[in-house]
Amino acid sequence: MSDQIIEARGIQKFYGQYHALKAVSLSVGAGEFLALVGPSGCGKTSLLKILAGFEAPSDGSLRIAGQDMTGVPASARPTRMVFQKLALFPHKTVAENIGFPLMLAGKSVAEIRASVGAMLEMMHLKESYLNRYPNQLSGGEQQRVALARALVSKPPVLLLDEPMSALDAKLRKSLQAELKHLHRNMGTSFVHVTHDLEEAMMLADRICVMRAGEVVQVGTPADIYYRPADAFVAGFIGETNLLPATFTRSGNAVRFDCPQLRCTHPLLAATQVSETLTDRSGLLMIRPELLRILEPGESADCLISGRVSEFFVRGGSLQYRVTGEGDTTLILDLPGTMALPLGVGDPVRLGCGTADLFAMRG
The missing domain is CATH 3.40.50.300 (P-loop containing nucleotide triphosphate hydrolases)
Known part of the structure; x- marks a missing residue:
């Protein structure tokens, strides 16, 4: 059977x-x-x-x-x-x-x-x-x-x-x-x-x-x-960050260009690309908990700069809304703490690893 x-x-x-x-x-x-x-x-x-x-x-x-x-x-x-x-x-x-x-x-x-x-x-x-x-x-x-x-x-x-x-x-x-x-x-x-x-x-x-x-x-x-199939699944299962990008095949990897994201090595492994991505243009996904606040002088594979537009205290966690280049709004989730690390209007540099990105169709 x-x-x-x-x-x-x-x-x-x-x-x-x-x-x-x-x-x-x-x-x-x-x-x-x-x-x-x-x-x-x-x-x-x-x-x-x-x-x-x-x-x-x-x-x-x-x-x-x-x-x-x-x-x-x-x-x-x-x-x-x-x-x-x-x-x-x-x-x-x-x-x-x-x-x-x-x-x-x-x-x-x-x-x-x-x-x-x-x-x-x-x-x-x-x-x-x-x-x-x-x-x-x-x-x-x-x-x-x-x-x-x-x-x-x-x-x-x-x-x-x-x-x-x-x-x-x-x-x-x-x-x-x-x-x-x-x-x-x-x-x-x-x-x-x-x-x-x-x-x-x-x-x-x-x-x-x-x-x-x-x-x-x-x-x-x-x-x-x-690893959502597309933007619908990505947005339906929890809040996330979706950034417009263009993609070019490079052997077994995929090279990407995203105006809001500055990356030292903008390459994605095949496992970081949805099978549904068939066009040259699509979206890069970064889950809010995979972003982190960078200290002055600290570097990361990928960098986004912006200012805090809002924050929400959820008890065990904090959520920040950050306005980046081109008025892009990014969501950042952090563990809860007694002392808030940032306030509204504060400049902030956010970082993540290239391995934290995922490419999909829009």
């Missing part, structure tokens, strides 16, 4: 004249955590519903656990789904909600009781909650019950449609850690739709970035963050 638990090939989806998914191909490995991200309307939830069996593709093929899913209803698929609104049964107790999939599968009362108890412990829910109803639980407790119901039958694939989007920031952080722990210990493949980009970076083994019904890039969090 293939080590890919999900194999989607050329998935198309039309809603009337609206083309929601455009020949999407995507694989998910056994035991992998894949995050689907992208702007609203990009097709990620439509893709998740097709995986779950709640929507049928207009074209293309889908195999899950080696089986063709054509015509297979959601109830018969080796998947379970946690919805954005959780969809707990309001008239059923916590015990009945968690045990419902096992009841449908014809498990004995003793088996259901044992499995519900095990899930209760795994989700850090008190035994006294078993006879409560969803409206008697907090948002975080309801979230845990929904996860327990989805996982109680030990499905090979768990699908999550932004289940933590309505929670406050502190609770969301706590549940993110629990979700990571669950995935690490259960061996279930997770496919997680989220608008929270930090959440995707924290949790996922790989991230799939979508735009307008198409897959733009699939890669590890490090790939997506430091």
Whole structure:
């Protein structure tokens, strides 16, 4: 059997004249955590519903656990789904909600009781909650019950449609850690739709970035963050600096010319150039945390001069906005400190290594 638990090939989806998914191909490995991200309307939830069996593709093929899913209803698929609104049964107790999939599968009362108890412990829910109803639980407790119901039958694939989007920031952080722990210990493949980009970076083994019904890039969090396919991915996954530049092939390397950036050796290795860069002009990317403030007389591979236009204190970090040549605004991220190193209007020299640059199409 293939080590890919999900194999989607050329998935198309039309809603009337609206083309929601455009020949999407995507694989998910056994035991992998894949995050689907992208702007609203990009097709990620439509893709998740097709995986779950709640929507049928207009074209293309889908195999899950080696089986063709054509015509297979959601109830018969080796998947379970946690919805954005959780969809707990309001008239059923916590015990009945968690045990419902096992009841449908014809498990004995003793088996259901044992499995519900095990899930209760795994989700850090008190035994006294078993006879409560969803409206008697907090948002975080309801979230845990929904996860327990989805996982109680030990499905090979768990699908999550932004289940933590309505929670406050502190609770969301706590549940993110629990979700990571669950995935690490259960061996279930997770496919997680989220608008929270930090959440995707924290949790996922790989991230799939979508735009307008198409897959733009699939890669590890490090790939997506430091080696984005294009400016859309670079700007979508965190704040960054993108500078116009021209590029010339020079053997296995690429020579660049960027008016805002003075570099002693303006050469990029092949690994620092996106495969999508086919034109002579494009963009150079420098992530804000890779820039540093240069002391007087200190040198760097690449240099940018400017003045501080604004700064933001974020507790554990500082962010500076620096206006450079040609009114270019650069973002600089620094570790937090009691004493601010710079104020608005201060001149500053920023430096970075050539190895910190990445070239892509605009």
